[in-house]
Amino acid sequence: MNWFDKLLDWFSGFTDQWEKHGVKFTLYTTIAILIGGMFELIPPFFLTKTAEPIQNVKPYNALELAGRDVYQKEGCNNCHTQMIRPFKWEVDRFDPQHSYGKDGYSKAGEYVYDHPFLWGSKRTGPDLAHESQIQPSAEWHKTHLINPRDTAKGSIMPAYPWLFEESATIDASKIADHMRGLQKVGVPYTEEDILSAPNLLAGKTAGDALIAYLLKLGRDTAELSKSLQ
């Protein structure tokens, strides 16, 4: 281990000096952590290829966006993932109709309008990335949300009856503001999209919006792949 000792001697020759000098020490520490950080964060921004928008993928409309807000508010992403990995067993489970052919796993282009991403890190309930292709019935979703045990006996999902109460009616002007905010970070909403909010949201509850969001998940790309087949 002689060479290792020599290496250590050489290295501690520098660090001995830094340890007596607070500014130098702090500066070198910062540099040490910035190298890896910059390597990871900067290049992906220039690799447009990795997140090329899929032409068919459209931004969420006012109702779907309101539903996405509900999804975030209730923390659905703590139990449901939205990212299908490229394994046969995962594609078979979360894309049972093979709406995407053999490549039913998640692509970068599906997420370009997601601020923030909602992939989640724990799959206590099933993945929802292509939910519109697994369970297209709005009625089923409503029953499921009001009491998950009615549609899936043994489910451990919380019940969300209050999402459909009158007090959960959505305020259209708020959603319009949300769309304006998203415009600033690059979601291509048109003025028309924003003006359509009151119409789309009239009388809709948080639960209706959540269902609209769930039925948007995976819809655009599935339609694209059907049109190609």
Added chain:
Amino acid sequence: MSSLEQKYNDKIVKGFLISGLVWGVASMLVGVWIAFQMVYPELNFGPYFTFGRLRPLHTNAAIFGFALSIIFATGYHTVQRLCRVRIWSDKLAYLHLFLYNLTIIAAAITLPLGLNQSKEYAELEWPLDLSIVIWFVIFLINYFATIFTREEKQLYSAIWFYIASWVTIPILFIVNNLSIPVSWIKSYSVYSGVYDANIQWWYGHNAVAFVLTTPFLGLMYYYLPKHIKQPIYSHRLSIIHFWSLIFLYIWAGPHHLLYSPLPDWLQTTGMVFSIMLWMPSWGGMLNGFLTLTQAKEKIKTDATLKMLLVGLTFYGMSTFEGPLLSIRAVSGLGHNTDWIIGHVHGGTLGWVGMMSFAVIYYLVPRLWNTNLFSERLANVHFWVATLGILLYIVSMWVSGISEGSMWRAIDETGALKFPNWVQITETLKPYRLFRGIGGGLYFIGLIIMIYNVVRTIMNSGSGFKEIDLRIGSKEEKVV
């Protein structure tokens, strides 16, 4: 003692120690609660106390309420002693304590209300993020001013780890939390999709690194030698493992996104650096263990030392498990399962928790100038907590690996063997029940400690003989 009291500000240490205990109870109580929600969904009292809203409350209270309080308490305690000066400004320190607790209280209110930005461990909405930046800057100014006015020339290794944490946390926090506010209670991340995921896990992984690892290594480097009255085993080992640890850790984030649409080269980079991390992590663990062996005859009788030993063991174990899980093939099985929950809690309950408890047992008698109310109760706490952790992680290992295996199981025709999701959920129920019981035991241990601490504080001022290691180590050395 009285001259020490004048020289150092220990009130701020006491303040953060108590907030650590309070947030410890809050976070672990919620933790036990949501563990049982996973078995009994009736425990979701909607809308404010459903799993989806309580889970961020649990993690935020544990990481930013409990762990960060302990980090600030030990940070203020060690910096004054290692620099041999009083903290630069008492007023800024108290302001830090006040604003910090105000933020955590606000977090405890807003998270059950459903106000969150959906980024793991960065859930708080933008006004709270801003307040965090404000008190962190106040703290930074105070801490570095203390270092720059120090009387001790050499910066001891404990301080390196604290400094690395203080400079990295704000960078991670600010970059990841950049968002566009649309109202006082709602904002959207400026990043989208794959980029957002990349930045989130660069942050998420390094929150583990620079909130839950480096400050606790700093704490270990100070309190372990102090407690056993022996110097750290190897200064050169601490140099090499410090620099390699902080350099390598920051690269490891993408191992959270294996098999995702993130560019492949980035996933591979994350995986390779995660595996390399194994060496500096174990360097730190070995330095701790080798230091501890110098006082091995005390382990039988000393609960604080036992906690340090078990803490280091869990550090070694979860930093072995981490690189293992970052290997693509293993991630394929373990990702998204309860295994990850077990892995995380091996680190948090075992390493962060045990090290924190050890420090509390070390500090409380000294700060309140008395002896610990009951060493036996401390010992009971140690055993209850250790049993709790073991029950927790073993049940999560079984649950996670079963979960992953059932997801991927196919029959001879190539069809899914368990297409019904609820069937898998039902299979995992008993393990999840045991997890809840394990967590419950750990929580009971905490309550035992709090009783012990309260009784100790009630005796405050009865006299504790403090020996400064660097001055008194030669006379105190036990052969």
